[in-house]
Amino acid sequence: MNAHPGGEAHTRHMLELAALPAGARILDLGAGAGEAVRLMQELGYEAQGLDLHPRSPFVQEGDLLNTVFPDQSFDALLSQCSFFVSGDTPGALRESRRLLKPGGLLLLSDVEFEPWDSLLEAAGFSVLLSEDLTECWKEYYIEAIWRGDPLCCEWPRRRCRYRLLICRKEE
Numbered sequence: 001m002n003a004h005p006g007g008e009a010h011t012r013h014m015l016e017l018a019a020l021p022a023g024a025r026i027l028d029l030g031a032g033a034g035e036a037v038r039l040m041q042e043l044g045y046e047a048q049g050l051d052l053h054p055r056s057p058f059v060q061e062g063d064l065l066n067t068v069f070p071d072q073s074f075d076a077l078l079s080q081c082s083f084f085v086s087g088d089t090p091g092a093l094r095e096s097r098r099l100l101k102p103g104g105l106l107l108l109s110d111v112e113f114e115p116w117d118s119l120l121e122a123a124g125f126s127v128l129l130s131e132d133l134t135e136c137w138k139e140y141y142i143e144a145i146w147r148g149d150p151l152c153c154e155w156p157r158r159r160c161r162y163r164l165l166i167c168r169k170e171e
């Protein structure tokens, strides 16, 4: 089951916004059960996924903060709801920058407790597109509590927003 607001429609929307060429090599960081990996493969991308606790054969085991892939291995990275729960967002962005080819894209959707824009800029990314999905996040979160789903981590007791961001690695 998709573990992010908006489910598959949200993943498709992100991919449409990014407009990656067919065959682009993409890694899903924190891929969970691998639905997004499977979808990207169906759409003709060379996609793979990584998670600390993989929940399908589409996903390999690994830490998104310290992956085994060589520098500049990917045209794009996708990460939905995983950077914040990794506990080290700046570290996740550093590793993303290392993994991307020059000009590569980071397709990110996640909670926002501090502005993504400054974190991304400090990590060497420019924001090409941004959408506020806070309302969708609230619905998703309340439904998850209602179903009794395990929530990934303790959230800070502060208001947050939820952002979708398409970012480019800058030189």
Ligand SMILES: C[S@@+](CC[C@H](N)C(=O)[O-])C[C@H]1O[C@@H](n2cnc3c(N)ncnc32)[C@H](O)[C@@H]1O
Binding pocket: 001, 002, 003, 004, 029, 030, 031, 032, 033, 050, 051, 052, 053, 062, 063, 064, 065, 079, 080, 081, 082, 085, 086, 087, 152
């Ligand atoms: C909320 S789930 C999102 C899963 C998937 N992206 C989705 O949208 O369905 C967060 C995922 O991040 C993974 N995760 C957290 N920290 C990680 C890390 N350091 N390295 C790899 N995966 C991590 C968790 O195991 C979990 O599967």
